[in-house]
Amino acid sequence: MIINHPLLGPRDASEFVVLGDASLIDRPNRKSETAARDFYEYQYLRNNPAGEHRELWFHEQGDRSWLVVTRNTLTHKITHVELAREFARSQGRSK
Amino acid sequence: MRRYSIVVAHKKTSIYPLCSEDKLRYSAFNILKQALTGHNGWKPAWRNPEPKPEYDIIIVGGGGHGLATAHYLASIFNKKNIAVLEKGWIGGGNVGRNTTIIRSNYLLHENEGFYEFSLKLWEDLEQDLNYNAMVSQRGIINLYHSDPQRDAYIRRGNAMMLNGADAVLLDADEVRRKCPFLNFDNARFPIMGGLWQPRGGTVRHDAVAWGYARAADQRGVDIIQNCEVTGFKIENGKCTGVDTSRGFIKAKKIGVSVAGSSSRVMAKASIRLPIESHVLQAFVSEGLKPVIPGVITYGAGHFYVSQSDKGGLVFGGDIDGYNSYAQRGGMPVVQDVCEGGMSVMPMIGKARILRMWGGIVDMSMDGSPIIDKTHIDGLYFNGGWCYGGFKATPASGYSFAHLIATDTPHKTAQAYRFDRFEKGGMIDEKGMGGQPNLH
Numbered sequence A: 001m002i003i004n005h006p007l008l009g010p011r012d013a014s015e016f017v018v019l020g021d022a023s024l025i026d027r028p029n030r031k032s033e034t035a036a037r038d039f040y041e042y043q044y045l046r047n048n049p050a051g052e053h054r055e056l057w058f059h060e061q062g063d064r065s066w067l068v069v070t071r072n073t074l075t076h077k078i079t080h081v082e083l084a085r086e087f088a089r090s091q092g093r094s095k
Numbered sequence B: 001m002r003r004y005s006i007v008v009a010h011k012k013t014s015i016y017p018l019c020s021e022d023k024l025r026y027s028a029f030n031i032l033k034q035a036l037t038g039h040n041g042w043k044p045a046w047r048n049p050e051p052k053p054e055y056d057i058i059i060v061g062g063g064g065h066g067l068a069t070a071h072y073l074a075s076i077f078n079k080k081n082i083a084v085l086e087k088g089w090i091g092g093g094n095v096g097r098n099t100t101i102i103r104s105n106y107l108l109h110e111n112e113g114f115y116e117f118s119l120k121l122w123e124d125l126e127q128d129l130n131y132n133a134m135v136s137q138r139g140i141i142n143l144y145h146s147d148p149q150r151d152a153y154i155r156r157g158n159a160m161m162l163n164g165a166d167a168v169l170l171d172a173d174e175v176r177r178k179c180p181f182l183n184f185d186n187a188r189f190p191i192m193g194g195l196w197q198p199r200g201g202t203v204r205h206d207a208v209a210w211g212y213a214r215a216a217d218q219r220g221v222d223i224i225q226n227c228e229v230t231g232f233k234i235e236n237g238k239c240t241g242v243d244t245s246r247g248f249i250k251a252k253k254i255g256v257s258v259a260g261s262s263s264r265v266m267a268k269a270s271i272r273l274p275i276e277s278h279v280l281q282a283f284v285s286e287g288l289k290p291v292i293p294g295v296i297t298y299g300a301g302h303f304y305v306s307q308s309d310k311g312g313l314v315f316g317g318d319i320d321g322y323n324s325y326a327q328r329g330g331m332p333v334v335q336d337v338c339e340g341g342m343s344v345m346p347m348i349g350k351a352r353i354l355r356m357w358g359g360i361v362d363m364s365m366d367g368s369p370i371i372d373k374t375h376i377d378g379l380y381f382n383g384g385w386c387y388g389g390f391k392a393t394p395a396s397g398y399s400f401a402h403l404i405a406t407d408t409p410h411k412t413a414q415a416y417r418f419d420r421f422e423k424g425g426m427i428d429e430k431g432m433g434g435q436p437n438l439h
């Protein structure tokens, strides 16, 4: 697979490590009353869809940036790549 | 080799309640008779029934685990009116795609008792099914390459023996006598010895599906192929049937055992699982004369190899590492596996690869399986087998049948619960944490 890095252009997927579902960006609020349940779901449960999947890839052997890659799990086709930071901001995360 | 007896749940039921007609069908006499009459008299090994409108128990998924579950439900737990629904053909999933290794060399007691139970069931499987599954206890050696790795294997070997399994620690000379072709003097990863389980080995994977199917069919189980489950009927917290590509089928109890499709199927009951689907690749070389005595695993890279009875070297390594339902992997893992092979067994470089393929494995968050009830009454789940569920087939089927029949977990599968993640009771053999692609 070739990942079209937003800063570096097309890079081979073997330069990256993959962490999994990009929902890991949405860390639950530890002060919430339902925090224990929320963290369990956040850490352990996955949608694991057959089809489009947003996932976190880390450019370990490159510029060490985190990316959000939108990829189809049935075909492995990558349709969108963005910096994780920008994706998180667009989701309303400030840090 | 030492044989073990099997503890069955209902002592009054013999584990070999075969009818005389069954014994006859694959008898030496019958084979001779068929050979002399042009092999025209063989009958299909199982029926091809139309689905009935209602069953007592439905098993979703006709892989090794689903078929084994049906067999033990009928033979050990005396259940009747059972169907196995398979979306394609039986044996077309991972049971027909794996590298056929069986072993019980786990460290954690939650796992080791279960896998040892499975190995004991393998040892008597062919008598139980009256089917040649080519169970071959040719042994498995896990190589070690450093002092700490040897110490870890000693600990593992002791854990195995505490659970009734066999384990032998080999030094480098003993490994050399068995496998002189290995790369002992690799400067970085010298082979210092291995942990040997003589009772481990390989089994003809397709024959496992066919043998269980035939045995279950003979006890009246309907095996319904080309029947995809597309939904569950859930009323007042109780599952009362399944929608399928061949219409609605009512059932009192439904057990889902669909391996790589676990999340997709359980999503139809609105259940999210602690599972990701990943692709695992396997490779077979051209046929060679016997060169490898048993199964060998490399301790410094992810590579394992055995030799099939047809002579092909069967080998593999890591999962590709990303979510996939594509049943094919990528080149980086091909390279990694081949590098591992060349590093530990340089002679493999002379063999040409004949075939390679991928299968979708249900990677759980701690690398261990789940055999449990769901919060929906009458709906049971079996999955999370990762890349190692073939060896589990008999015990998984037995334990799942136990759970469905008695509503209590089998004693070797008590830890395989959904709630272990929430309660902090992970069964993490490799100590990797809750990330599927690290197991």
Ligand SMILES: Cc1cc2nc3c(=O)[nH]c(=O)nc-3n(C[C@H](O)[C@H](O)[C@H](O)COP(=O)(O)OP(=O)(O)OC[C@H]3O[C@@H](n4cnc5c(N)ncnc54)[C@H](O)[C@@H]3O)c2cc1C
Binding pocket: B060, B061, B062, B063, B064, B065, B066, B085, B086, B087, B088, B089, B090, B091, B092, B093, B094, B095, B096, B097, B098, B099, B100, B101, B102, B227, B228, B229, B230, B257, B258, B259, B260, B261, B265, B280, B281, B282, B316, B357, B358, B359, B360, B361, B385, B386, B387, B388, B389, B390, B391, B392
């Ligand atoms: C390349 C590879 C190598 C492996 N090597 C080993 C090994 O050496 N040793 C080992 O122990 N394990 C190994 N494994 C793992 C092992 O193969 C699996 O864990 C095990 O086969 C899974 O159980 P199963 O046989 O029931 O799965 P499967 O055979 O995949 O059965 C699941 C069935 O469910 C059906 N299904 C799915 N969705 C539906 C639906 N909606 N309705 C009806 N039916 C449905 C599928 O068609 C399939 O037939 C390997 C796996 C792979 C891919």
